[in-house]
Amino acid sequence: MARNRMPKVKVNEMEEHYAQFEIHDTDCSVANALRRVMIAEVVTMAVDLVTFEENTSVLNDEIIAHRLGLIPLKYQYREGETRLRDDIRTTLSSERDIQRRFRFTRECDCDEYCQWCAVKLTLGVAFDERAKHRPEREKDLPLVVTSNDLISEDNDVRPVHFETDAEADDSVDQGITIVKLAKGQELRFTAIAKLGIGKEHSKWSPVSKCVFRPQPHVHLDDDAISKLPPALRDLIIQACPAGVLGYNDDDAPPENRKLVVKNDAAILDFVDDVKTLTQRLSPTGKSMISAFASDTNFIFDIESVGSIPVDDLVLCAIYELKRKLLDLQLAVNDLKDDDDDD
Amino acid sequence: MNAPERHKAYLLEDDEARVEYAKDQKIPNAGLFTIYKEDHTIGNLVRMQLLRDSDVRFAGYKLPHPLEHRCLVKVQTTGAKPKEVFLRSISDLHSEFDYLDRYFREEVLRFKEAT
Structure with missing residues (x-):
């Protein structure tokens, strides 16, 4: 009885932020599980708590806090420098997995947050202060505060400004716009970034696009x-x-x-x-034509927001699914046998 | 505000088990698995894998209500214990994802070397 399958993968395109690949010899339910996990259950980091010290900009605190949450934060494992968690139970996942470095705040034994479950980012921009260093003809123009002004206190985590270097070259801004300041205005805050998943809030979702479609089989006469x-x-x-x-x-x-x-x-x-x-x-x-959708082969298109490179993202999703299945297996094993005598 | 808390969709309560099993009182060799804090991702995956098993006569799943975070999987077998068949499906899926994991790593490596 051949129950389990041996799926094959074919990569068509793979960049840091975009990938197209095919999965062969599997089932729609597997492809869909993978898609769902990539969207909603891969762990990433995002700003979750903001303490404002000064905000005289045109946007109020809540709007700015929301905009900060949506800035992707990238965790980068640095060989020899990043200190990984020592309480981790498994080494199955790659050290590039953010969970090898950070804990969920709810699982951490610290009081509020600590270096093992959160990252502090600070920003302090005052129009008048910056105006001193701007060229004369730009002095009175609105000052754009971007993700580039966010200073991360942890070297492993930094805000993502652009998807590619080409995009950075094309843009007139230094990063993702947070707010524009006019003369006399100032913005100062500390932001705490925490781990989370897309099910809690979509700011933790690592993908902007994650779709699959069945591979078409076309025959032309x-x-x-x-x-x-x-x-x-x-x-x-x-x-x-x-x-x-x-x-x-x-x-x-x-x-x-x-x-x-x-x-x-x-x-x-x-x-x-x-x-x-x-x-x-x-x-x-x-x-003279026949075409049908394959039941076993699927084409995935994935775009990452920048918090995780797509190849790691897929591996994280597979790992998460394996974790779920193992969890379920252990739970079913633990079920009492009392009413199972048929 | 009375909005339900978001983490209730994926975190088990303190006294909550992941799975409950109830033997069907009317149908022989049948049972109902209630998986807490799981959704279509696991429900559909397990159901489709159960259906591939020749010992399974019926397999179906449902999410009874969008605000109740549990997934019901009903299984009827031709004679085997539903629990064993269920475990078999899960380990088959686990090995499938294991295989996918390894194959994907190799394929990405091959692609990166080629370009």
Whole structure:
């Protein structure tokens, strides 16, 4: 009885903030569990408590506190420098996992917060103070306070300003805008960042996009299509929105061009239209395309907000699922046997 | 304010067990697992894995109410103990994710070396 599966992975694209990969030979429920955990149950750090000392900006304290919560904080393991927790029970996860460094505040034995469960960030910006160092022609312009002005007291955790260096080069700002200050205004606070998960508040969710779709299996009847005159082949392409179907080589002479699927993600939505059309065009009334969604292969698209690189994110999600299953297994094992005599 | 506390959705209460099991009083070889503080993530995963087992005659799950954080999984087998079948499914899933974990690491490494 072959109950368990051996899923395969194929990485199509992988950058720090974006990944597309395929999982083969598994089930929709596994793909969906992975997706759900990545969105709502991977542990990250976010600002949770803010104490304002001075706020004469146009935004009130609550709005600024909310904006601070949404700034991604990145934990970076530094070889030889980061002091990991010594009370951790397992070494199964990678040391890049934030939980090897920090505890949840509720599980920590400190009174309020400490270096093992929280990170303190401070910010102090006064318009008049900064104006002294600004160029003469910019002196009266509003001062943009960004995530770059947040100073983290822990070297392992820092705010994420931009996704990529290219984005940083393009931007006129130094980071994520918190508030703009005018003449005479000042902002000073300390913020406490804590561990949490997306189920508590979406500021702890590490992804901005996390979707999967079944891999489409498309079969085009090349013989039948090549017998059609070029004008009719163009008609088939036009049955779908631009970019879904196309030719393999646009420069080749029309009779040598092959019809191919250009957008795997969209073809399933239009396959019925193409089917009906090709049935009408065909002398035998047979359709020239068949496409169906795979039950076992899935394509994931993931975008990280910057708090965790995507490859670590997927591993954290798998680890979290394994933890859940183990927890459940132990709990079922512990169930009393009294009414189980059938 | 009377908004429910968010952590109640994923943290067990002090005196709460993760799982309760109740044997079905009318149907032979059937039982109901109540998994506390879990949702579709685990419910659907376990149900689909149970259905792959040839000893399982019926497997279904539901979340009775969006504000009650528990997940019910009902299992009927062809003769085996529901508890054993349930454990089997969980360990199968665990080894599947183990495999996925290793394969993903290797594949990412291979991809990074290639680029």
